[in-house]
Amino acid sequence: MTRFVGDVLVPRLTSAALWLWVVFNLALVAWVGLQSLKSPGDVWLHPFSLPSAPEWQNWSRAWQAAQFSKAALNSVVLTGAGSVLIVGIAAPAAYALARSTRRVAGGLTGYFAMGMSIPLQTLIIPVVVVKLSLSTFMVDWVTGWWDDRITLLIFEVALSLPFAVFVLSGHLRSLPQEVEEAAELDGAGPLRTFVQVIVPLARPGIVTVLVLNVIGLWNSTLLVMVIAPGEDERTLPVALLHLYGTMQYSSDWGGMFAGIGILVFPMIVLYLWCGRRIVEGMTAGIGK
Template sequence: MGGLLGHGTRVLLWMWAAFNVFLFGWIALTSLKSSREVFGSPLELPAGPQWSNYDSAWSVSQLGQGFFNSIVIVAAATLTTIALAAPAAYVLTRTGRRTGGPVTTFFAVGMGIPMQAVIIPVFILAQKVSLFFYGAFGWWDDRISLYAIYVAMSLPFCVFLLTGFFRTLPGEMEEAAALDGAGGLRIFTTIMLPLAQPGLITALILTAVSLWNETLLALMLIAENDRYTLPQALLGLYQTMQYTSNWGGLFAGVVIVVLPIVAVYVWLGHRIIEGMTVGAGK
């Protein structure tokens, strides 16, 4: 019975994967069609590739600027999150104090709090920070607030994930290094971090993907067009293309948003699987 259930689950997963591949392929082909072809022959190949759709999507609604903003904000927030979560997770797994377990549970609980439940306090806090810096220095960039909130909302998941991974690492090498006179910081940076590389890469990729697709906070905090993130710019592109009826350009914008994530999964998907399964296999 268990074998049949396992086989059925694999079939469903393959069907779901095939559907998503087909959907992305259809979007990519549609992005090369004229607006007439989008509605007239939605399932046929484009008569002639309309590469100008990508140029239009990139320039209209500042999609290019949004792409740059997302790259900078997501990269900075992801690297900061990993830099904070890795030592925190290591300390929580290696500390002998009773507070280690409750603090780990605290981070796990933080994963279950939806952003929609705290969006109003977060917005008010961001506005107060902005007003403070405007009053004190005459300048503030709301992208900095977005970056800080991204780090705060990503930390619970990363700490929880890396805590479970660090627990699977053997302690013999730490003990040997300690006997040789190595301090805690050196043991962490030269021994444990290289051993934890699969888990770190998994946490980095999953964090970057979740932040890349985030839209709600960006809509709440960023109002200037030149500071839009990529999902915001795509919404602006959708409104623009509705008036110009350039539906091929709209699909081109969707491809621009989705393609980096697809490329990351194709390039590093095996690392995600390795990071998620190494701990289970030990």
């Protein structure tokens, strides 16, 4: 009986629980989409029914009320540039750590893992101090101007590097070293070997880190509010918070749900498109 519970019943219960969690999240996403097409009265009176007459203008009204045009541009630029910089810096660093035979490499990898455990909230005061010092230095001594969105990009990249390096170093350790030895015999140097041999082989891990950082940067809120709180500097999550402050007084809950959809739905589509690659990249180096 004990063996039956351990070998058969527990996996089935775990699978059932996971499927219930998946169904719940999909139902929640669908519910948000339905609310975004309802009038404010229908949202409160008939929260679980289909919209009687879809109000697509909720989406345009939310877009205009929150000034999502500027926020969307800021989010796209920050997410795109930040993700590329993170992967561009983390991949060579992870490769050096994965192939190094020195004892210090293991310690450095451990420090990167420790960096993942530091809560962002504990860094707010140092972040503000560095932001003000950097802005003052650039304005007074270097360029004569500075944009806090550049500071935001620097901090987003720096704070995302520990996770990226840790994941990629584990993935790169799973790659066979024979391909590098063959490239060396063909006369390829370290840089050429990394670019033409290692990067194509490590594509699943690189795609995983890239997509996860895209999702993380797209949803970044606290750091944006601290570093770039200006109206022209807001990203979509911060603009959504301001939309909530506006819509709760006008009771335009349909527009509020539309704003949530504008922020959330692109990342859901991205994850559904790349979900299998993310799992493959996360598990490829698990045995190393």
